Amino acid sequence: MEITTRIRRVGDGTANSYLVESSGEVTIVDAGAPGHWRDLPIELAAMGRTLADVRTVVLTHGHSDHIGFAERIRRERGVPIRIHELDAALARGEVPNPAKGLGPFRIVPLLRFLIWGVIHGALRTPRIAEVSTFGDGATLDVPGTPRVILLPGHTPGSAALHFAGHDALFIGDAIATYAVTTGAVGPQIAPFTADRSAALASLGQLDGLEAGHLLPGHGQAWTAGVAEAIRRVRATKP
Ligand SMILES: [Zn+2]
Numbered sequence: 001m002e003i004t005t006r007i008r009r010v011g012d013g014t015a016n017s018y019l020v021e022s023s024g025e026v027t028i029v030d031a032g033a034p035g036h037w038r039d040l041p042i043e044l045a046a047m048g049r050t051l052a053d054v055r056t057v058v059l060t061h062g063h064s065d066h067i068g069f070a071e072r073i074r075r076e077r078g079v080p081i082r083i084h085e086l087d088a089a090l091a092r093g094e095v096p097n098p099a100k101g102l103g104p105f106r107i108v109p110l111l112r113f114l115i116w117g118v119i120h121g122a123l124r125t126p127r128i129a130e131v132s133t134f135g136d137g138a139t140l141d142v143p144g145t146p147r148v149i150l151l152p153g154h155t156p157g158s159a160a161l162h163f164a165g166h167d168a169l170f171i172g173d174a175i176a177t178y179a180v181t182t183g184a185v186g187p188q189i190a191p192f193t194a195d196r197s198a199a200l201a202s203l204g205q206l207d208g209l210e211a212g213h214l215l216p217g218h219g220q221a222w223t224a225g226v227a228e229a230i231r232r233v234r235a236t237k238p
């Protein structure tokens with residue numbers, strides 16, 4: 001689905017993978033679930049591109065619902081996978097998920113998410129055999145030249161990616177606009193966050209940053225400003 005003329009989202013908003021086009025080349029931000037592989041050529045074609053135009057996959061963090069087809073595109077197409085150095089071991093499956101348990105939930109949204117996971121192969125996501133890493137503040141030499149902003153809390157290596165030329169901030173799970181466990185809509189700390197207070201404190205790193213499109217790992221795009229999203233997250237009760 002189109003977010004802007006140069007950004008498309010793969011999937012229905014439950015767990016998001018985004019395509020960012022720049023001068024005919026594509027950076028993929030997050031790799032959703034394995035089942036998104038089927039939709040990838042269709043979304044690429046909608047922006048006039050093919051798998052051959054994909055230069056890299058950049059991951060906002062190492063959770064399994066963000067690395068879905070990463071190993072497949074790496075192995076089959078030789079596309080390099082990038083992630084912050086503090087989440088590399090998580091993406092490679094060398095350390096357990098740092099999140100402690102499920103947190104609050106409602107049964108209907110949770111069941112819906114589980115069924116979505118079964119349909120999209122998210123219960124058996126392959127780990128990534130090999131990743132390249134980046135650090136906080138880096139500007140990546142990939143299509144769209146995103147700048148990395150480390151936002152630890154959801155996971156230690158959670159990072160936002162600011163594509164200034166696209167007026168877009170990919171926030172991963174530092175902010176969700178849909179909670180898969182409760183069904184709550186609107187900017188909030190995502191479920192499965194390892195350290196909620198660290199996650200809230202990290203949002204201060206985004207002070208003064210503006211982007212017309214705030215694009216979360218779960219839920220719809222937010223277009224009412226980064227500052228307003230952060231204000232709403234801080235006003236939300238756990
Ligand atoms: Zn996550």
Ligand SMILES: [Zn+2]
Pocket residue numbers: 015063065066173217218
């Ligand atoms: Zn997630």
